[in-house]
């Protein structure tokens with residue numbers, strides 16, 4: 196009888212502790228599953244082998260504590276979950292994760308590798324805790340276990356990003372951090388932050404404080420706001436409403452909408468991202484898309500009437516650009532800074548006597564070369580400050596130095612990547628034909644992204660080496676809330692993550708789709724308001 200009850204109890208325990216499936220996105224290089232699992236018990240220690248891993252251990256501690264409700268410790272030394280740095284190489288993002296019943300060991304050659312291993316560990320955690328029952332003892336306990344497995348993994352591309360536009364509609368520091376957390380879960384490691392545009396300047400600049408003054412960083416409702424509100428009413432959709440938290444009473448103007456990030460807030464976001472292995476790539480768009488700066492300082496514009504683009508004939512404009520980027524360099528410690536450079540209304544320069552004078556004195560052919568002159572001048576300035584310049588693909592027009600990196604966004608100009616790489620320039624892929632996450636989605640969008648040749652197929656092996664990776668862009672004219680952003684970004688971001696991490700030869704929709712379905716439950720548990728896979732009735 197006793198033997199029978201032991202058998203019965205173990206069957207119940209087994210039922211309660213069924214192994215969680217290994218469903219990792221992006222797909223790792225190799226996964227070997229084994230019998231058994233590692234059970235998280237409260238109070239265990241996360242050990243780390245090197246003091247530089249302390250922020251990673253604390254981040255993992257926070258994640259695990261939030262998920263399990265248990266408390267864990269961290270320490271330099273050995274732990275049940277062990278983060279181990281070996282043969283350090285900053286550029287190597289690979290990692291190995293070994294889990295068995297004794298514990299979890301993540302080994303990597305860099306901080307980023309460890310962070311990638313932590314992302315995988317986050318995905319190995321069951322979505323919900325389980326309970327063990329023992330009917331006879333009336334005993335039950337909460338139960339967190341992860342499957343025994345060995346995972347070896349490395350990314351195909353080092354640039355795996357998302358660009359957010361908090362200019363058209365603003366996102367708080369907390370909302371931005373939540374997006375960074377979600378990016379880290381899927382090994383997206385570049386956060387491109389579009390901090391200025393016609394509708395506002397979102398970065399505090401100490402040299403030009405008026406840029407983020409009450410009547411500059413806040414504005415009256417514009418046509419985008421009205422479109423959002425119309426949709427909110429028509430669709431009965433609160434995610435399209437303009438959040439009240441971003442309104443402010445401004446003397447002489449009434450209630451205005453907007454916001455900006457102080458330099459302390461920017462440092463805080465940069466630090467938060469760095470812990471999660473994410474570089475923040477700032478963009479201050481010049482010489483076009485900066486109507487707010489031109490409106491604030493009328494002398495920046497050719498006709499001094501506040502209309503963009505910047506007047507490139509005036510030395511005071513160049514001084515303005517240098518002083519703004521000086522502060523960008525202080526706030527963002529990363530190699531790349533984006534100058535934007537897209538959609539410039541160059542015709543205004545051909546009507547400006549000062550710009551015409553510059554064209555003549557610099558021996559330039561036309562207004563395209565004037566933009567190229569400005570970009571090259573800024574590039575020298577960036578380089579002198581130890582930075583590399585990055586810009587939208589229009590910076591190719593009028594000539595470009597080889598060391599500039601290009602964001603290919605104009606999907607209807609398929610030759611851009613071919614041309615840029617033939618000239619020796621590096622390219623980050625974000626063609627709107629696949630990777631504009633503000634574009635409308637239907638039930639086929641996800642598959643279109645997943646199956647698409649985002650990397651052009653006509654590149655030689657030498658040109659392919661110049662593809663740094665890919666990112667999706669989230670322009671926010673019609674994205675007024677975090678909930679709407681999540682609807683537009685998820686689950687598309689999971690397809691992007693796999694396109695950027697997993698080699699093309701290993702990408703398979705049939706393999707991805709069931710993993711994706713499992714991940715939707717994880718997104719549910721995280722409270723992410725993603726777009727369901729099917730919105731039409733079958």
Ligand code: ACM
Nearest residue numbers: 537538587604670
């Ligand atoms: C862009 O979408 N104008 C880069």
Ligand code: ZN
Nearest residue numbers: 497506547550
């Ligand atoms: Zn001018």
